[in-house]
Amino acid sequence: AQSVTQLDSHVSVSEGTPVLLRCNYSSSYSPSLFWYVQHPNKGLQLLLKYTSAATLVKGINGFEAEFKKSETSFHLTKPSAHMSDAAEYFCVVPGGATNKLIFGTGTLLAVQP
Amino acid sequence: DTEVTQTPKHLVMGMTNKKSLKCEQHMGHRAMYWYKQKAKKPPELMFVYSYEKLSINESVPSRFSPECPNSSLLNLHLHALQPEDSALYLCASSSVSTGPNYGYTFGSGTRLTVV
Numbered sequence: 001a002q003s004v005t006q007l008d009s010h011v012s013v014s015e016g017t018p019v020l021l022r023c024n025y026s027s028s029y030s031p032s033l034f035w036y037v038q039h040p041n042k043g044l045q046l047l048l049k050y051t052s053a054a055t056l057v058k059g060i061n062g063f064e065a066e067f068k069k070s071e072t073s074f075h076l077t078k079p080s081a082h083m084s085d086a087a088e089y090f091c092v093v094p095g096g097a098t099n100k101l102i103f104g105t106g107t108l109l110a111v112q113p
Numbered sequence: 114d115t116e117v118t119q120t121p122k123h124l125v126m127g128m129t130n131k132k133s134l135k136c137e138q139h140m141g142h143r144a145m146y147w148y149k150q151k152a153k154k155p156p157e158l159m160f161v162y163s164y165e166k167l168s169i170n171e172s173v174p175s176r177f178s179p180e181c182p183n184s185s186l187l188n189l190h191l192h193a194l195q196p197e198d199s200a201l202y203l204c205a206s207s208s209v210s211t212g213p214n215y216g217y218t219f220g221s222g223t224r225l226t227v228v
Contacts, residue, residue: 032214043119043203043221044156051215090155094213100169101213103155 002027002093004074006104014112019063019078021107023091026072033074034092034101035065044090050074061085086111117220119204125226128194134223136187136204145187146217147179148203156203162187163209194227201225 007022025033035047048059055067061084065076074091091104117138126132136145144163148156161169162181176198178190187204201224205217 032216034216036219041201041224043117044205044219046216046218049216092216100158100161101217106153106155 002031002095002102004033004091004093004102004104006089006091006107008107009105010108010110012110012112013081015083016080019076019081019085019109021076021089021091021109023074023076023104024072025074025091025093027093030069031093033065033067035059035063035074035076036090036092038088038090040087047076047089081109081111083111083113085109117204117206117218119202119220119223121223122221123224123226125228126191126194127228128196130194131190131192133191134189134202134204134225136189136220137185138206138218139185140206140218141184141208142206142218143184143209144207145181146205146207147187147189148205148219150201150203150222152200160189191225194225196227199225199227 003026005024013019033050036044037047038044047063048057048065050057050067058064063078065074067074089107093102095102120135146161147159149159150156158171159173160179165181176193180188201222203222204220207217
């Protein structure tokens with residue numbers, strides 16, 4: 001069965017410093033993987049997706065993620081954090097035969113001025 | 114149009130009320146979903162509609178009644194809710210052929226408070 005594990009429930013960075021949000025996946029095959037962002041009291045917005053093409057995926061707002069099969073990881077990075085990046089981030093994998101998405105537990109990113 | 118629109122954005126209802134949440138998309142997606150999200154938790158799947166037919170019900174109590182009247186609309190009818198049903202209710206859509214493998218498009222949600 002597919003699953004994802006987000007290794008940090010909270011991450012705090014200073015504005016202008018790099019962001020790293022960690023996600024490991026478990027799957028019997030190379031899955032699709034996604035990162036979604038949720039700002040306070042808002043819906044979820046797709047940041048980026050990996051669908052078995054390039055292993056380095058670029059998303060919106062300067063975020064990118066690298067699919068590493070050997071490490072079963074799909075970590076989200078950004079070179080320089082902005083205050084507007086403060087939000088909850090979810091690593092997500094499709095649930096196989098069902099039309100379901102499997103969500104990680106989320107990482108709350110705080111950006112300090 | 115690449116959006117999923119949910120109305121209302123906020124809803125306060127009493128435990129004896131009947132209300133409905135509405136979701137609309139015009140992306141030609143034939144799979145639509147209802148999710149429930151409690152504070153500081155990931156979304157939890159409630160229902161999946163595929164080609165306007167209910168395909169997944171995640172053992173949701175009958176006080177939640179989904180309806181998909183056409184390929185663009187999804188409703189969630191609420192009756193006799195409990196305070197613990199207070200949450201953010203999210204609607205999403207996707208292509209059936211690619212399914213979730215290319216991601217869903219989510220609406221901005223309805224914040225429901227049951228008093």
